[in-house]
Amino acid sequence: MDAAQEQPEHATRRGDTRARIQQVALELFAEHGYERTSLREIAERLGVTKAALYYHFKSKEDIVRSFTEDYFGRIDALIARGKEQSPGTATAQELLARYIAIVMESGEVFRFLERNQATIHGTEDGKHRFTQFRPRLAALIEVITGPGASPRVRIRAGAAIFAVSTSCMFFSKDAPEADLDAVLPVLPSKDELREIVLELATDLVKN
Amino acid sequence: MDAAQEQPEHATRRGDTRARIQQVALELFAEHGYERTSLREIAERLGVTKAALYYHFKSKEDIVRSFTEDYFGRIDALIARGKEQSPGTATAQELLARYIAIVMESGEVFRFLERNQATIHGTEDGKHRFTQFRPRLAALIEVITGPGASPRVRIRAGAAIFAVSTSCMFFSKDAPEADLDAVLPVLPSKDELREIVLELATDLVKN
C-alpha cells in the first residue's frame, strides 16, 4: 500500500499511526460498509480517540481518498499505456494480465470499492469525489477492443473485466471471513488463480 | 425517471401508496445508497410524511425486505430446480438462461443488491436471510458444475455468474442515469443482450 509519505518530516518519523488508521478503516469499510463504520469505532479499535484521527485526516472521506488514489492511479496508468499500443489480441491479453495484477495486489481496496458502489457514487460533493469507476471502464473496454468494435465484442470485453474483478476478489485466499470452503473445497494459490482468471478473460476477449 | 409522479393512465395511481413507497425507496437506495437515503427524503418525494411510511412498513429494513424476498425466492427456486436435474452441459446452459432471465427481470432490485453489498452484509439480522448472497452463489456453482469439479471449473462457473449478473445490469437499456453512450454507442435490445450474455456465459462454462 502507499505509505503516505506526503507529510512533513516531523509528522511521520516512523509514524505508523496514519498507516494503521488506513488499514483499520479500510478493513471496516470493506466489511461493514462505509456509513455503518463510525470514526469512533475505528478509533476504539486502535486504542485512540476520534480527535486523534482528525490530526491525520481532515475528514472521513479523506481517509477513503488516501487509499483509493493509489489504486485509481494504477488503472489510469494502465489505460494510458494501452492507448499507446496498437490494438490487437496481444495487446488485449497483456492489458488483461496487468489489470489482473492490479486487482490482486490491491485486493482490500478493490473489495471496498466493489461493496460500497452506491455510497461512492452517491458522494456528490462537487469538489473531489473519490471516484468513478464508470469512465475508466469505458476507456478500458475501448483500449481492449480497439475503436469501432461491435456491441457484442464490447460487451464481452466488459464482461471480461467484470469477471476478472469479481473473481479475483471473491476467490482470493486472503479474503477476510469468506465462506469460501463451501464453494471451493481446495483453494488455488495466487499464481494458479491468476492463471485461471487470465485464461477465462482471454476466452471472452478473443472470440 | 420520475415515474412516481406521473404514471400512465391505466396504471393504478390512487390507493397504492405502499407500492409507490417501494418504488421510490428502491430507486433511491440503488442510486444513492441505502444509508444515504433517509426516510424523510423518501417521504418528501412522495409528498407524505415519515410517519405515513411507518403505517405501511415497520422499519426501514422492512422496506428492503419487501422487494428483495421475491428476488431471492426466484433464485432459490432456480437452485431447487437445478438440484433435481442431472448435471451436464445442457442443464448448465438452461440454468444460466433462467438466471439471466431473473436478473434482467428484476433489474432495479439486482442493482440495489449489487451496489449495497457492504451494507447488506453488515446487517446481521440472522433471522432474515435476505442478507445472504454467498451461500446461494455456492449452490449455483455446485448445480452448474456438478459435484466434485476442479477449482478451475468452479471458478469459471463463478465467473460466468458474476459476468452475467454485472453485464445484464450494466448494459441494460433501462439503466438509470448510465453513461452508457461512452462505452456502447449503439445499444442492443433486450433480446440481443440476453443472447450475447448467454453465449459468453456458455463459453465460460463449457470449457
Next chain:
DNA sequence: GTCTATAGACGGATAGAC
C-alpha cells in the same frame, strides 16, 4: 500527537390527534 468535551445536525422510530 493525543486527549476531553461539546457543538451541531440528522437519523430512525413512536405517540396520539384527526
Next chain:
DNA sequence: GTCTATCCGTCTATAGAC
C-alpha cells in the same frame, strides 16, 4: 391513512488543554 410533534440515539467535526 395520514398528520404534528417529539424522543433519543449517533454521527461528524471542532475547540482547546496538556
